Amino acid sequence: MAASSEPWWRGAVIYQIYPRSYQDTNGDGVGDLPGITHRLEHIAGLGAEAVWISPFFRSPMKDFGYDVSDYCDVDPVFGTLQDFDRLLARAHELGLKVIIDQVYAHTSDAHDWFTESRASRTGPKSDWYVWRDPKPDGTPPNNWQSVFGGPGWTWDARRGQYFMHNFLSSQPQLNLHNPAVQDALLETARFWLDRGVDGFRLDAINFAMFDPDFRDNPAWPAEGRKITRPFDLQRTVHNQSHADIPLFLERVRALADGYGAVFTVAEVAGPDPLAEMRAFTAEGRLSSAYSFDFLYAQSLSPRRVTRAQMNWAGPLSEGWAAWAFSNHDAPRCISRWCPPGGDLQRSAKLTNALLLCLRGNPILYQGEELGLPQAEIAFEDLQDPEAIANWPMTLGRDGARTPMPWDSGAPMAGFTSGKPWLPVGQGHAALAVSEQAGAAGSVLEFTRRMIALRMASPALRLGEVTCEPLNEDVVLIRRVHEGEDLACLFNLSDRAAELPEALLAGYEELISNASDALRGNVLSGLSVWVGRRQQQE
Template structure:
């Protein structure tokens, strides 16, 4: 495998840069179109990197831009080591890395290792017969005597997780689309080929990876049936009621203990480069537990994120405490990466029906949590979910489950940079998804000119985190709730910061802990202490105090 721009690994770099980092997720199709074809691209990212740098983030995560037939918009890879012409070229990726590094931003890319496209040469060869060199590179199985699939495993996109292939007269496993066959990680050559993919991008200057569906890599070798999941436990984030996938407890189709061995190999590949990874744990019941397993110690992944704060319901004070206490129990040696929005879920401004003051509060809250942070493009503008008409839908998930579930296109519409035209400055051509008209008045250029805009609040919250080590990397004393107020302290060295958040529109009174405290964070709307020494919280207000 060639590496056109081999870089000498620098052992002196900060290998802990990821701890407490703020990572900005870019969905490249919808970020900036540089060539007027209606689709965002890598040079569009280069164009907008100064804006990203102005936010003060530490890194970007770029969703897939590899060669792909785009059945699942890049999450179906047909060549891991090349850029799809839709997004540009390898030289354009090099320009992203060079520009980002010059601006002090690290570059993480989205590696999709659990499956490929059915157009990947590996699968084309594997399905040709049962005797070729890659015959065992995918999960093949004979039918049951009655011709039905080998077990009851289901696809996330609906229906059986198995597809019949007449060439081999066998079924192949696909946890996602039929056109996304699962790789067989029980085959050592598969693991080594994927580690080579990681090496390829690290040698091009990539600083780390977001690992798609990290807990899906390995399946049960015996192909045992998944047990049913009781109805009261069906709490999946995406389409919980209409998708039969949520009717099973997926203890055999994913989440296998052998995955830890592969993750150690991947960490060993990344280590000389000072690279870091954040894994996406897709499991509604055991997400935090798996996060703890995958990030424990120095030989596994640095970070993982589960879906607790990507859930449908707005987190109450008691729910935030419940989640963070569970993290302390099952992932005390690990490191979480928190997100409220991403390319797979309804934007949280809409999902939680948040007024502007609540959006500010949650932006401040996430910057104070122990862990790292992922922000999703447009979140800093307060963009609501776009309402995409059925005839404009692109997402196969939404097309399959419409109208009960409209899919993920509503959070994937183009960024709005200016309000001067109907495309929001994203493209000179018709965009691949329509720009929501209600987004135009929230464009970045307009918010730049408005001192009280949410965009500036995000900048202030990120800067506040970076200027206080206790918030970025410190320990916490355990989270507590008093009514609608959630509170905790963060400590690093001699610095201790008390954090309290009114997670409601109802005013609350609260007392600072014993000791000498100085209220800080006035730029974030921190509550004032009254003459009686009490804190009086307005709706959605925060209080940040430094121990003196």
């Protein structure tokens, strides 16, 4: 690809690693930083340009690392700071950038900051967290609910007040309205930037600030919606999404800019996140943001693809999107989107290609390059606190967090020599890297080819985009940049679809996911076809 004046991250392919489940090197059944270092060549060989590593900081692990007790140290289950430094050095040797999570909305209740805050109503950190007196009848200060179920307030007898938490009660809410808290968080970011990290993913950042008047959230009627927790019955307009969050993000950006082209991406959850995403990625704020347009969608349609993509089809000044179809929190996409009885591996090629043809930053979750389906986890094997609390209504996140299969012939598919913290997914060993590497027609080799095409194509990486549903099954994405014109066709159903006769006139095939993908003007079910023509003058 020709040199570009854009920063390295613009359009880069990012590979997400969930460290507990990637590679264990000491036999304790939990993946670790040396394991990631050992497997970086796999990621570089895939063609990804950056890795995002989910939390590995010190933590009681009640929410598996998203409950941080020390932002500036590595939890012993994952290794040491020196292990991280070796990982970073090896990644940079291989040309990979390293992005790490930052959890700014809350800490663990085991963090020293919280210990000091709960000790006194007048101490230096007394208002670093969100404390409120009870109502006269002893009930919580307002009606806010926790994402994981139950009230968003827990009584603390030491201080004689309730503290707020949007997630587990062991994840007390930080008070980012306090400039001292912001300063402290920025110093922890500086710690990692000084070590050489290349970017941050900001976890649940729209939960970072709240209504300081503590008004009740309005009700959201249950009609027509699946309700599994009290949180689903509220419009969460007061416990999150405060208008001052973008001002804090300007401080994050100012810090990052002092270290060069640092990538910053926000996770933005919610039923209507677009306005927040635009505010978070406006000039002088974050590099990118991603929402849950696809992460929890139970079906994939041309209309959904078009709506999501065309929200981010304008000038760079409106922001730059990132895209994820699966991650450590969401069920794997092919298990949600492949039609009943459909070919899962053909579907995996289709979804990987679609992800890589969108304008923005594609985030490929570990195992997507292998076409791993969602694993079924028995109740007795569950680890996810949300799943355990709400079983069987919410099956939780464990089925997307099972160990990465490396070697089909090794115990535990090569993930560990011990007992894995979660069982290896059913059928996953047969999809291991050892089975797919070098195998013509495998999901892994197709994904490598697709990433190589994206890397070689300025249109796919940086180009303008238009997106059009051709019918209820087929979506056409066109990418255009400096004379390069690509047509990307996706049949999201298992039915063959007839295309307009002149649609592909002048286009030559670059890649497809099957030899029968396109026959004349008929696009086979679960097929992708990408072609190029020289842009007409």
